[in-house]
Amino acid sequence: MSDMPTAMIEAIDLRKSYDGGVIEALDGVTLTIAPQEFVAITGPSGCGKSTLLHMLAALDRPDSGTITVDGHDLTDLHQPNRYRRDVIGLVFQLHNLLPHLNARQNIEVAMMGTGHSRKEQRARANELLAAVDLGGLEERRPPQLSGGERQRVAIARALANHPQVLLADEPTGSLDSAAVERTLALLASLRRDSDVTIVMVTHDPVVAAATDRTIHLRDGRVSA
Amino acid sequence: MSLLSLIWHDVWVKKTRSVLTALAIAVGVMTVVTLGIVTDSIRATAAGVLEVGSADFTIAQQGVSDILQSAITDAQLAQVAQEPGVASAVGVLLDTENLNPENPLVVEIGIDPDDLSDFGVQIVGGKAFDANATDQVMLGSRLAANLDTQVGQQITIADGPKTVVGIFNTGNVFGDSAVMFPLVPFQAYEKQPGGLSLLFVKVTPGSDVATVEQAIDDAHPTLVGIASLAQFGRADSSYQLITAADQAATIVAIVIGAIIVMNTMLLSLVERYREFGILRAIGWTRRRIVALVLGEAIMIGFAGAAIGVGLAWGLATILSRLPDLVGILHPTYTAGVFVRALLTAGAVAFLGALYPAVRAARLSPLEALRRE
DSSP states (O other): OOSOOSOSEEEEEEEEEETTTTEEEEEEEEEEEOTTOEEEEEOSTTSSHHHHHHHHTTSSOOSEEEEEETTEEGGGOSOHHHHHHHTEEEEOTTOOOOTTSOHHHHHHHHHTTTTOOHHHHHHHHHHHHHHTTOTTOTTOOGGGSOHHHHHHHHHHHHTTTOOSEEEEESTTTTSOHHHHHHHHHHHHHHHHHSOOEEEEEOSOHHHHTTSSEEEEEETTEEOO | OOHHHHHHHHHHHSHHHHHHHHHHHHHHHHHHHHHHHHHHHHHHHHHHHHHTTOOSEEEEETTBSSGGGOOEEHHHHHHHHTSTTEEEEEEEEEEEEOOBTTBSOEEEEEEOGGGTTTTTOEEEEEOOOOTTOSSEEEEEHHHHHHHTOOTTOEEEETTEEEEEEEEEEOSSHHHHTOEEEEHHHHHHHTTOTTEESEEEEEEOTTOOHHHHHHHHHHHOTTEEEEOSGGGGGGTBHHHHHHHHHHHHHHHHHHHHHHHHHHHHHHHHHHHTHHHHHHHHHTTOOHHHHHHHHHHHHHHHHHHHHHHHHHHHHHHHHHHHHSTTTTTTOOOOOOHHHHHHHHHHHHHHHHHHHHHHHHHHHHSOHHHHHHOO
């Protein structure tokens, strides 16, 4: 980890187009997110919010512009896998758990290759599952869990390697209202109890209202 | 969770795929191992033939399909015996006989009694036969025990009843399972007066075996020297053929097995795009993905090897009991058989899974996550 930067995330004039320039997904996005901030990125479908999140996760690269996360220049990243493992945690809308592994194993898989012993992995996974209120469900596989429980396992997995930044792509998009509330409460408690910076893409203004700040995208640009 | 435990978990959870792939590998392993057992059996017989004469090297007729069909004349024996560096040359006439259902392939050796010592024969009971006796034989100790026959008893072999005048040891399984006849009467019985099958040559002390062998090869174009098992194919084209067939079948089995494994793994890859995308998205390296896919294939390969060895054992046992092969095929299960099975399965699994593993590792995580 680098020294505490003034901005945890800094994007300058990000541009990304698809289909030979026909679709402008990002059209000069510039933003700054401070350490430990809980930020929502909102906007209508196709405004570029998921594209932006994928760039923050080093899953995609901008055509131009610069993007820095925790001091890592993502446009010149030599080991994106290591960045994804050690610097960020990713939560997807569809949880993306491995269906043949149980809840604990899904978390342990994210810790493979980090030098932790199996015992340490197990202890950390159990600790995280307890933290997301899933103690006792460690042996259940995703098909045996509710949508909300799966999403909490996914959040626990994202936190496995003590990330600086948690990136969540519509984490409440497929949940019922009770599960949405619980997930938001979990993210809020993370915000409160740890030093993680949270960036959450959502199209739901109610969900966005639970964050510190909302960045609104429209037609690939920051509009508010 | 370690990579190994994840590999084991993946193999175990996807049982049907794992079992089908293991069976495909098992068939390849079975083919290779069975052929290996057959070849080893033939090799053991060949080694027995070479070692029975306690010679530095053996001479046979060049280009015969079966070394027992080799035909050499006693004139050639006399010439070879005169070659520089040759201390002794013993000529024997060989044949085989189906004695009874328990002993369907007894080797008959016609040899001059004066050559018994040079041939490495030690008489452990009775005496040597007379040079011109038409009704005397000596039995190898294993054959005598097998037939439960003592010195002085008679056995019916070749052209009629013969008296067992001696029991001998050669220190060689092949030799000790044979029956020996006086050379001249045996040549008459075989209708090959002056005919021999093989010459067993000892070189004089200080002479180089390879040099003497080469000199005889050069001087006698119709003969060929065999100093080791590796040279056996020079005189026995059947041996050469079966060795080549064994190697070819091994290659074919590995290629077919690898294609089946590749097909299975590629199909599985399509089903697992999303899984690999997730693993890449949470920080797995390409190398770790390759290790996962190869590890699964190799673990399945080892299971296939175990099944294949079992199937090969069964097949070899059945083959050895076929009427045409009783007494000829003696399956031996050496460490080499198991090493061969493991290597075949490992090669099949590795080659078959390499391309799918590389493809899985090269998947863009974003693309993979978008796949349903």
